[in-house]
Amino acid sequence: MGSALSYSQRLEVTLPEDPATVIAVVGNSNVLLGDLLPQVDARIAEVEEKSGQKIPAEQLGTARLSLVRGLLGKTIQTKMMRESFLLEQVGIENADKREEADATLSGRARQMFHEAELPELKKQYGTENLRELDGMLRKKGSSLLARQRDFVDQMLGHLYLRGNVNRKPEVSLSEIIAEYDAEKELYFRAERARWEQLTVLNSKFPNEQAARAAIQEMGREAVFGGSMQAVARARSQEAFASKGGVHDWTSRGSLASEPLDDQIFTLPLNKISGVIQDQFGFHIIRVLEREGAGYTPRSEVQDELRSKIRERKIEDSQRIALDRMREKIPVWTLFPDDIPGSKPLPVSLTRRNVSANR
Structure with a gap:
């Protein structure tokens, strides 16, 4: 030209x-x-x-x-x-x-x-x-x-x-196993737990004594009224109160409150705790579930792995098609x-x- x-x-x-x-x-x-x-x-x-x-x-x-x-x-x-x-x-x-x-x-x-x-x-x-x-x-x-x-x-x-471009490439079980083994560390999870929580904040009361009295009253109501979540919705002062004080799966060591973190991972399951004090105020908890540290089983992430491998195969196929295109045009x-x-x-x-x- x-x-x-x-x-x-x-x-x-x-x-x-x-x-x-x-x-x-x-x-x-x-x-x-x-x-x-x-x-x-x-x-x-x-x-x-x-x-x-x-x-x-x-x-x-x-x-x-x-x-x-x-x-x-x-x-x-x-x-x-x-x-x-x-x-x-x-x-x-x-x-x-x-x-x-x-x-x-x-x-x-x-x-x-x-x-x-x-x-x-x-x-x-x-x-x-x-x-x-x-x-x-x-x-x-x-x-x-x-x-x-x-x-x-x-x-x-x-x-x-x-x-x-093959938009529906096959993904074999052996490929899924190899992918899981190669990236296994990505699927390690720390010890974690789910729990219910009642909280009163020091900032909401004139003094520590008044805050402690309030959490004790909430605890009695939860024990004798039978519904910790109902009490949380009505009176608790923490971020999850509107959800009944239920905290979903949370890893050990991720909470700002060390006293809460320690109690969540040591208390017996399904038992209402005593009053727990930290720098924010007072709390009462009940641990619903707890899992030890370990690797997420391959069966739980198999669909995720299959989709990941399939997307990579599609990208590779598309790249090859574009490379061939550049050679021809x-x-x-x-x-x-x-x-x-x-x-x-x-x-x-x-x-x-x-x-x-x-």
């Missing part, structure tokens, strides 16, 4: 004024600056509106360049997948066959846009009038034509991934460092993009 820009020249790249300038070539598809500028300008307008001030002129060029660069990377990837799908459909057939396949498949995708996407857009923007809808989209940096074009590219790209771009395996745009296409400020 001709000679390319040197590294030092690429450092001086600025956005051209002509929206028709080619800023990337993906296989047989061109990406024009004008394809991205509406979204860029809409984003800048949104930022200025939210901040209530204009972006300084000396920063505006850098901001636009950065936004174009980000959008271009996403656009190139989508078009690479589209080109890969078309290539798979026609193999190494001639250009006429490719254009024929492109027209046929794009036509089907456009039909899907009108049947599925367009009704949703009308609903989202609250109008059935296409001209009005197009105007609303343009205010957001898009248009009906742009949304249709993007939908077609994404649909064909999705078909490429669907045909090359040549890319020339204004920002070759952003796309692995891509090349700088030829000088013949980019000389209008190079700053004259030497």
Whole structure:
């Protein structure tokens, strides 16, 4: 495609004024600056509106360049997948066959846009009038034509991934066992317990004696009334009072109160404790369940492990598909460092993009 820009020249790249300038070539598809500028300008307008001030002129060029660069990377990837799908459909057939396949498949995708996407857009923007809808989209940096074009590219790209990525890989028991053994330390859990708690806070009473009297009264009510949780909801002063004072599984050593922590892990189960004093106030507890330290059994995390392995296999399959795609589809771009395996745009296409400020 001709000679390319040197590294030092690429450092001086600025956005051209002509929206028709080619800023990337993906296989047989061109990406024009004008394809991205509406979204860029809409984003800048949104930022200025939210901040209530204009972006300084000396920063505006850098901001636009950065936004174009980000959008271009996403656009190139989508078009690479589209080109890969078309290539798979026609193999190494001639250009006429490719254009024929492109027209046929794009036509089907456009039909899907009108049947599925367009009704949703009308609903989202609250109008059935296409001209009005197009105007609303343009205010957001898009248009009906742009949304249709993007939908077609994404649909064909999705078909490429669907045909090359196994979304439901098998996961064997041996793989689950190996995963569990390799990451067993992640499934170690300290001694833990569940308990009910009544609390009075020193800060809520004029003195310690009054606070102690209040917790003793709550304890008697729990013992003789038969419902510690009911007393907690009505009178307790700690964070879990609204839940009946029930504390779910909590590991030893994780509480701010050392006296409570010690009692929770030494008291007999299902016995109401005496009054426990700490730096916050007074408490009465009843330990409901307690488990010793150890490893979570593999059977309890088997589904989690299976999902984790499956996701990793899908990611690996997708990475391989994208690597194959990059090998098949040549890319020339204004920002070759952003796309692995891509090349700088030829000088013949980019000389209008190079700053004259030497």
